[in-house]
Amino acid sequence: MVDFTWRIGGPQGAGIETAGELFARSLARAGYWAALRREYHSNIMGRHSYLDVRVGDRPRPGFYERVDLLAALDGETLVRHLGEVRSGGTVIYDPAVLDRRLDQLPMLDAPARRRAQARLGKGARVGDALRALAEAGAETVGLAVAELLRGADPRARNTLFLAASLRRLGLPLEALQEALAERFGGNARRLEENLRLAEAVYAALSGPEAGLSLRPSPGPRLWLSGSVASAIGKVAAGLGFMSYYPITPATDEPFYLEAHPESGVRVVQVEDELAAVNMAIGAAAAGVPAALTTSGPGFSLMAEALSFAGMTETPLVVSLYQRGGPSTGLPTREEQADLLFALFAGHGEFPRAVLASATVEGMAEDAALAMALAWRFQLPVIHLADKNLAQTAKTVWPIPLSALPEAAPKRAREAEGAFPRYRLGAADGVSPFLPVGSPGAHYWITSDEHDEYGHITEDPELRVAMMEKRLQKTRALKAYLPPERTFRLFRPEAEAIVVGWGSVYEAAVAALDAVPGVGYLHLFFLDPFPEIAPYLEGKRVATLEQNATGLLARLLPVAPETRVTKFNGRPITIEETVAAFEAVAAGGAPARVVLTAGV
Amino acid sequence: MKAKDYRSDLAPDWCPGCGNYGIVAALARAFAELDLPPERAVLVSGIGCSAKTVHYLNSYGLHTLHGRGLPVAQGIKLARPELTVIALAGDGDGMGIGAGHFVGAGRRNLDLLYLLFNNQVYGMTKGQAAPTLEFGARPKGLARPNPQGPVNPLWLAFASGYTFIARGFAFDTPGLARLIAEGIRHPGLAFIDVLQPCPTYNDLHTRAWFAERIYDLQAEGYDPAAADAAAFAARASEWGERIPVGVFWRRERPGLEDVLGPPAEGRPLDRAERLLAGHRLAP
Numbered sequence: 037m038v039d040f041t042w043r044i045g046g047p048q049g050a051g052i053e054t055a056g057e058l059f060a061r062s063l064a065r066a067g068y069w070a071a072l073r074r075e076y077h078s079n080i081m082g083r084h085s086y087l088d089v090r091v092g093d094r095p096r097p098g099f100y101e102r103v104d105l106l107a108a109l110d111g112e113t114l115v116r117h118l119g120e121v122r123s124g125g126t127v128i129y130d131p132a133v134l135d136r137r138l139d140q141l142p143m144l145d146a147p148a149r150r151r152a153q154a155r156l157g158k159g160a161r162v163g164d165a166l167r168a169l170a171e172a173g174a175e176t177v178g179l180a181v182a183e184l185l186r187g188a189d190p191r192a193r194n195t196l197f198l199a200a201s202l203r204r205l206g207l208p209l210e211a212l213q214e215a216l217a218e219r220f221g222g223n224a225r226r227l228e229e230n231l232r233l234a235e236a237v238y239a240a241l242s243g244p245e246a247g248l249s250l251r252p253s254p255g256p257r258l259w260l261s262g263s264v265a266s267a268i269g270k271v272a273a274g275l276g277f278m279s280y281y282p283i284t285p286a287t288d289e290p291f292y293l294e295a296h297p298e299s300g301v302r303v304v305q306v307e308d309e310l311a312a313v314n315m316a317i318g319a320a321a322a323g324v325p326a327a328l329t330t331s332g333p334g335f336s337l338m339a340e341a342l343s344f345a346g347m348t349e350t351p352l353v354v355s356l357y358q359r360g361g362p363s364t365g366l367p368t369r370e371e372q373a374d375l376l377f378a379l380f381a382g383h384g385e386f387p388r389a390v391l392a393s394a395t396v397e398g399m400a401e402d403a404a405l406a407m408a409l410a411w412r413f414q415l416p417v418i419h420l421a422d423k424n425l426a427q428t429a430k431t432v433w434p435i436p437l438s439a440l441p442e443a444a445p446k447r448a449r450e451a452e453g454a455f456p457r458y459r460l461g462a463a464d465g466v467s468p469f470l471p472v473g474s475p476g477a478h479y480w481i482t483s484d485e486h487d488e489y490g491h492i493t494e495d496p497e498l499r500v501a502m503m504e505k506r507l508q509k510t511r512a513l514k515a516y517l518p519p520e521r522t523f524r525l526f527r528p529e530a531e532a533i534v535v536g537w538g539s540v541y542e543a544a545v546a547a548l549d550a551v552p553g554v555g556y557l558h559l560f561f562l563d564p565f566p567e568i569a570p571y572l573e574g575k576r577v578a579t580l581e582q583n584a585t586g587l588l589a590r591l592l593p594v595a596p597e598t599r600v601t602k603f604n605g606r607p608i609t610i611e612e613t614v615a616a617f618e619a620v621a622a623g624g625a626p627a628r629v630v631l632t633a634g635v
Numbered sequence: 636m637k638a639k640d641y642r643s644d645l646a647p648d649w650c651p652g653c654g655n656y657g658i659v660a661a662l663a664r665a666f667a668e669l670d671l672p673p674e675r676a677v678l679v680s681g682i683g684c685s686a687k688t689v690h691y692l693n694s695y696g697l698h699t700l701h702g703r704g705l706p707v708a709q710g711i712k713l714a715r716p717e718l719t720v721i722a723l724a725g726d727g728d729g730m731g732i733g734a735g736h737f738v739g740a741g742r743r744n745l746d747l748l749y750l751l752f753n754n755q756v757y758g759m760t761k762g763q764a765a766p767t768l769e770f771g772a773r774p775k776g777l778a779r780p781n782p783q784g785p786v787n788p789l790w791l792a793f794a795s796g797y798t799f800i801a802r803g804f805a806f807d808t809p810g811l812a813r814l815i816a817e818g819i820r821h822p823g824l825a826f827i828d829v830l831q832p833c834p835t836y837n838d839l840h841t842r843a844w845f846a847e848r849i850y851d852l853q854a855e856g857y858d859p860a861a862a863d864a865a866a867f868a869a870r871a872s873e874w875g876e877r878i879p880v881g882v883f884w885r886r887e888r889p890g891l892e893d894v895l896g897p898p899a900e901g902r903p904l905d906r907a908e909r910l911l912a913g914h915r916l917a918p
Contacts, residue, residue: 276714277710308735319710324714434915475672478696483699491690
């Protein structure tokens, strides 16, 4: 069995991401499965960043807090992560950094420095952190960085640690060579230098007795991040227009589509989120499926437009990539705190749908379904995701795009002259759709209450009829969605059930294996809210989510006895989820449990 | 089609003497002059008295949100470039809550027309000062003289990159209709500042007050295509005893539509498969 976690750390700008991608791709080429996630500051250069890759002989859910192999490009990494390498694990380091005192590391901020000094002593040096790692059972491997880099571009430091890591894992050099050739194929000088450095490192270090062997490829696979999966899902569903304002972590999706004009999507970066959401509404009214992406602060600016889309029955899809809040919060960190906001933003009463992605690969189908529902029912759909899903990348099986749903409205058969865009009488509350600009006809779209043609009305009876028509769509949507698409229940017979949503999914599924005493109910849809009361009846209930107050509890038909929460901006880990599940299974867990893994 | 064929069945509920009547008439007249099929025209308004205009014409009309008409209009234009899209805004829509979008649109220079219904007050909400009202003025709806100064829409349009900048008068229907037709024909973002007196709340800048002051730029030989920035500035700043109407600025330059390329053709599924293929892992 192969299942290990590698972590590489260093300052932003040192090529951590490139090294991480190459690490994952080298292992994928060798027939393994890999999942990569990264942590970084809201900054451009110099502050600490790190990246985990979990590797296996088959795909496994979730990430661990503690790693098997830590590659530390600098001293700060050794200090920050000194508690996170497993006994029996390995640390690769540059001996030149050991001398520095902790207070001489300019980017090691006060809280982190004080915690380390509390453990290592006030005048501690980086070398003391290394010693602590060794005392905890890690093998330490020094890399002669200065010597190896002589005559080479100093930025190739990351290549040394990449190669050293793969050497210590015992991966044959050819897998790395192929990955480097794929990455730097267009630049002969850079490729030559990287290959030379890789070879030098492999010669300088020894490998394990039994290392990773090359395995036959399991079959055709993809390397995908959640953002890209979501983008492609939307394209498959018929996306033709995306307007956006850049905001972390939502920008990857429009950036990807802009960089790939073969997607056929017209992508426009606009002056603010108010413009972005209203432009998307205009495009959709004209018959072109439109969507946008944003995060909490941007979604706050879209509240009036949600109400507008709801009132005018214009299909709109917003992928809301949550991040640490409130306000500017933690722009590059993980959180799931916008649940209630997504459900209730926008004044007045109007139907919407809210679904939340659980996995990277699921983002494609979720995004396509969001588009399909928006167009089938002519309403705003909010697709919840988060930083973790956006920026985690994995080896996955090819996504069957032809099976994805499409954005297709109930079309008007024909129209001439004034067209009743909001015709009453349909059982599902959905009027036949005619795009603005269709030949031979005309109608009005009004944010005021309106009659069937879209003219303003204040008539009390017509108002009631129109409101009921719109609200009927919620009932129709509920009847339309198969229950198995809206939630999934593992181990229903357990006497304690943990309920979760969003990207806690994989950690929860992994924890189930280790804790037989709990079941797990995962919600994919939050509006319409699935009928889960029968499955929670008579059970002890807990919630699991990454926010401070346990927002989900307010939506459940039964009050949970425990809310398992995490809100330190770091993603949930398998170890802490297992511990939480064990506490729930044992009974008597406090009303709120706060998870704190991560640095 | 004749101008009256473009009018819808709905009777306007504006106050008697409102400048908006003239604007609706000018739009219908311009459509007739251009022989524009009604289904090709899309009028997009914000919120306010001005916004009701779309209901009085038989074309596609969107009565949207305060300040957001211009983004909606651009979304429609980007989805269906062949449509004739006209954005309408009151002076609050355009120069207050929508000022950011006013500027943003200029940067894109999409081929659409933007009419500002400029009467220096907020009619629908009972007469507050609009962003175009001068400092110290006190039309009847204000509790105290205006404590803030005006923004000049022509200057703002110029600074933002609008390529056709004009001013019209709501009570000169033929003149305004000509400007509207020119603005529609102009290949790029066209702006018309329409002096649109509010008889109910602005007792200072009335129809008569304007009639005494306005003069036609073109009648005085001003060429908007030849005028340089200084000449534009001099005319655009003129307000008081003489108020110019007509075309102040006309240029052509590439915009967003030129670089975006045509909207997608072919099957979405094929495009998605092509994208996905780019993420295949070797071998």
